[in-house]
Amino acid sequence: MADRFDILLLPGDGIGPEVIGAARRVLDAAADHFGFELACDERLVGAAAIRAEGAPVSEETIQAAKSSDAILFGAVGDPEFDGGDVRPEAGLLALRKALDTFANLRPVAAIPALLDASPLKREIVEGVDVLIVRELTGGSYFGEKVEAFDYSSDLSVYTKEEVVRVARVAFEAAGRRKGRLTSVDKANVMATGRLWRKVVNEVAEEYPDVELDHVLADAAAMHLIQNPRRFDVIVTDNLFGDMLSDEASVLPGSMGMLPSASLGAPGTPGLFEPVHGSAPDIAGKGVANPYAAILTAAMMFRHGLDRPDVSDALERAVSTATEAGFLTRDLGGDKNTEEVTQAVIRWIGAGEGHM
Numbered sequence: 001m002a003d004r005f006d007i008l009l010l011p012g013d014g015i016g017p018e019v020i021g022a023a024r025r026v027l028d029a030a031a032d033h034f035g036f037e038l039a040c041d042e043r044l045v046g047a048a049a050i051r052a053e054g055a056p057v058s059e060e061t062i063q064a065a066k067s068s069d070a071i072l073f074g075a076v077g078d079p080e081f082d083g084g085d086v087r088p089e090a091g092l093l094a095l096r097k098a099l100d101t102f103a104n105l106r107p108v109a110a111i112p113a114l115l116d117a118s119p120l121k122r123e124i125v126e127g128v129d130v131l132i133v134r135e136l137t138g139g140s141y142f143g144e145k146v147e148a149f150d151y152s153s154d155l156s157v158y159t160k161e162e163v164v165r166v167a168r169v170a171f172e173a174a175g176r177r178k179g180r181l182t183s184v185d186k187a188n189v190m191a192t193g194r195l196w197r198k199v200v201n202e203v204a205e206e207y208p209d210v211e212l213d214h215v216l217a218d219a220a221a222m223h224l225i226q227n228p229r230r231f232d233v234i235v236t237d238n239l240f241g242d243m244l245s246d247e248a249s250v251l252p253g254s255m256g257m258l259p260s261a262s263l264g265a266p267g268t269p270g271l272f273e274p275v276h277g278s279a280p281d282i283a284g285k286g287v288a289n290p291y292a293a294i295l296t297a298a299m300m301f302r303h304g305l306d307r308p309d310v311s312d313a314l315e316r317a318v319s320t321a322t323e324a325g326f327l328t329r330d331l332g333g334d335k336n337t338e339e340v341t342q343a344v345i346r347w348i349g350a351g352e353g354h355m
């Protein structure tokens, strides 16, 4: 079991530095509690990097990411650069591509203490436990782009191999969970959707114990908030996965609750990123919800650093803190980022019998 980890922190913009600062304090407390060593390097990305280094991610930062054990990312984006030629978000896309993190795991689970934080009825939210597996390095976000004076286009391309590899990740995950996989596409209108469906059906032959169904993306958006318990694992492309996961954040009650892990080939560093963005509307006020970033750090220990024991402790500490009423404004509470962070730190190790 490894006891030293080289982590690259990329806080980014807006609330990114606030929530990654919170996650860092939690990581330091976990290191003390579990007795491992954390070597953290911190670099700029997004708008912060454009201002200081002239590009949303530098080649040095990409190299540092490749040689780390894992990367903990905050968020990028700043209204200052809206509509400009150089965009902060391009830094994140470049990192995902450079690390080839093609599978983005976005778990969405109802948290018992937060059942009333969701605008949806309790009976819809209760017991929800969905894993969205989003393809992350292909499709319309990465295809050739044309931006002319009076027209523009985004090419959406998927190769068979790109669908095979993310489908396998999703089937494996479903096999470890309830054994149900829903593939989401637009095969009725899109060529990429028809390839997606054909390839997922082929990969299904390798996983006879997993029950597969196909749902069109528009209907999936409806089912997700009407009857979310119908889903176990969802696999879908880059664009639909982005949208469905933001929609799914209303189930636990806030974007500030959703973590994610962006994974590539075994042995390569993962990019661990909360699902939310830089939230310029609340940045700098100290009120951002840090749970998504802390749960993202937990995913880093489970999926990137092979320390599920640390991951379990962080997830337990978050549950206990929510049960004790440590809720930020987005969840209907009145606690600030720091109060929530300190509550999580207090409960790290609780329940293991040696605190």
Ligand SMILES: NC(=O)C1=CN([C@@H]2O[C@H](COP(=O)(O)OP(=O)(O)OC[C@H]3O[C@@H](n4cnc5c(N)ncnc54)[C@H](O)[C@@H]3O)[C@@H](O)[C@H]2O)C=CC1
Pocket: 015, 019, 074, 075, 076, 077, 078, 079, 089, 092, 254, 255, 256, 257, 273, 274, 275, 276, 277, 278, 279, 280, 281, 282, 287, 288, 289, 290, 292, 330
């Ligand atoms: N992974 C990333 O770096 C992402 C970056 N973005 C960028 O972020 C910027 C803002 O985008 P938006 O569409 O507003 O999405 P957003 O996710 O930043 O915010 C959407 C809404 O959720 C709230 N919210 C998000 N995270 C929260 C948290 N931790 N605690 C409390 N409330 C939270 C915000 O206050 C806002 O009302 C844009 O520049 C966008 O491109 C958006 C999504 C992902």
Ligand SMILES: CC(C)CC(=O)C(=O)O
Pocket: 089, 092, 093, 242, 275
């Ligand atoms: C590059 C990001 C800003 C796109 C996004 O919203 C996401 O990946 O969740």
Ligand SMILES: [Mg+2]
Pocket: 242, 243, 246, 275
């Ligand atoms: Mg998004």
